[in-house]
Amino acid sequence: MNKFIIIFLLLLPALSWGDSADNAYRVQASVVREGDTFLISASYHAPLTLCQAYQYLTDYEAAVKIPGVIESKAVRQPSGKVLVERSAEEQILFVKIKLHTLIEYTEYPLLGTEFTQIKGDSKRFSGKWSVSPDSDVGNSAIGTTIKYQGVLEPDSHVPMFILQYFIQNSLEDRFKLMARLAAERKNQVVVACK
Structure with missing residues (x-):
């Protein structure tokens, strides 16, 4: 169970801790269990350009x-793919756990990414991220909606209902964290987009 939770958290982009002000980001998150697989979806608003x-x-x-997270290294491949290798060390209760994972990302400029775990502690982990102009037409501020869809099949001896409980109880907060970090980049100058 501990490895599963940490792997899931490792595979998400940069995070920070959320608070009640995060409602401004319109975070929505859900997890559906289908047998030994979890279907995870989420979206949030970011005050960023596309x-x-x-x-x-x-x-x-x-x-x-x-x-x-101790290390996160990205290596761009000639094929246009990106390999991301991450290592982490977490303490859950009294147990320290060290983890390592390798994920392959395919980038679609200004649209999003698709990813799949090449090796790691889950049987299967894949999904996609997408970005689109904010659909809230009444909002005159700059904004983007960031969406996530993922499929996770953990490799664990822990009962699935316990894993589902942990995912459901941390998912929305994790996406609030991402939304807040995204918002912190609002005034950051970006290089030209392709």
């Missing part, structure tokens, strides 16, 4: 801002 939001999503090395 270019800023895309660059936020593809800043894989910023994951070191996550408590417990």
Whole structure:
């Protein structure tokens, strides 16, 4: 169970802790269990241009801002793919756990990314991130909606209902964290988008 929770958290982009002001980000998150697999979806608003939001999503090395993440290295491949290798160390109750994972990302400029775990502690982990102009037409401020969809099949001996409980109880907060970090980039100058 402990490895599963940490792997899930490692695979998300850079995070920080959320608070009640995060409602401004319109975070929505859900997890549905289908047998031994979890279908995870979430979305949030970011006060960023499309270019800023895309660059936020593809800043894989910023994951070191996550408590417990020791290292996050991204290596661009000639094929246009990006390999992201992450290591973390977490303490759950009295147990210290060290984890390592390798994920392959395919980038679609100004649209999002798709990813799949190449090796790690889950049987299967894949999904996609997308960015789009905010659909709230009444909002005159700059904004983007960032969406996430993922499929996770943990490799654990812990009962699935316990894993589901932990995912459900941390998912929305985790996406609030991401929304807040994205918002912190609002005034950050970005390089030209493709």
